[in-house]
Amino acid sequence: GIQVEQSPPDLILQEGANSTLRCNFSDSVNNLQWFHQNPWGQLINLFYIPSGTKQNGRLSATTVATERYSLLYISSSQTTDSGVYFCAVVNNNDMRFGAGTRLTVKP
Amino acid sequence: NAGVTQTPKFQVLKTGQSMTLQCAQDMNHNSMYWYRQDPGMGLRLIYYSASEGTTDKGEVPNGYNVSRLNKREFSLRLESAAPSQTSVYFCASSNSGINNEQFFGPGTRLTVL
Numbered sequence: 304g305i306q307v308e309q310s311p312p313d314l315i316l317q318e319g320a321n322s323t324l325r326c327n328f329s330d331s332v333n334n335l336q337w338f339h340q341n342p343w344g345q346l347i348n349l350f351y352i353p354s355g356t357k358q359n360g361r362l363s364a365t366t367v368a369t370e371r372y373s374l375l376y377i378s379s380s381q382t383t384d385s386g387v388y389f390c391a392v393v394n395n396n397d398m399r400f401g402a403g404t405r406l407t408v409k410p
Numbered sequence: 411n412a413g414v415t416q417t418p419k420f421q422v423l424k425t426g427q428s429m430t431l432q433c434a435q436d437m438n439h440n441s442m443y444w445y446r447q448d449p450g451m452g453l454r455l456i457y458y459s460a461s462e463g464t465t466d467k468g469e470v471p472n473g474y475n476v477s478r479l480n481k482r483e484f485s486l487r488l489e490s491a492a493p494s495q496t497s498v499y500f501c502a503s504s505n506s507g508i509n510n511e512q513f514f515g516p517g518t519r520l521t522v523l
Contacts, residue, residue: 344517399469402451
């Protein structure tokens, strides 16, 4: 099946800093989503972005499907941004998640 | 709109016991999914139902059965629980098919002793 790799695995930031999270995938995809799993375990939809660029407040995402990667940008980070960020892709009717990037934002 | 709801929130079973996890959605979605999440990992697809009356295996279907009861409800059954099935189980739904945006429930934390 398709391989999904996220980097970095861990990231520690000071409040107010910016960050870029990366998702690489090994084959073409029909769907790509970014999720935030908060410390209580809830999965929050951030972006549905099989291609192109989207922005939502301090967050934005870009997927370059032809080069098989997606980027999630977080600007002016806040402590509430802490948690695990997952990238998930669909290929051949199979949805696969990456292992996630654990983000800790310190006050 | 409650979105996707799951019951129970927590469950402890002994090895060999059976149980059914319930999932319901009120978004009029056609497709529903069951995932498991093990510690430190992303989610893995167990089964999905592209539409009412159909079910298909995902990445890790062994040891599980599913029932698409109607358009709103999709249940996951463990016939004979094993410690390896200790995990957090998430249900999700999407408008039509696995290529559409999926929305997740709050999860069920299951421990098998």
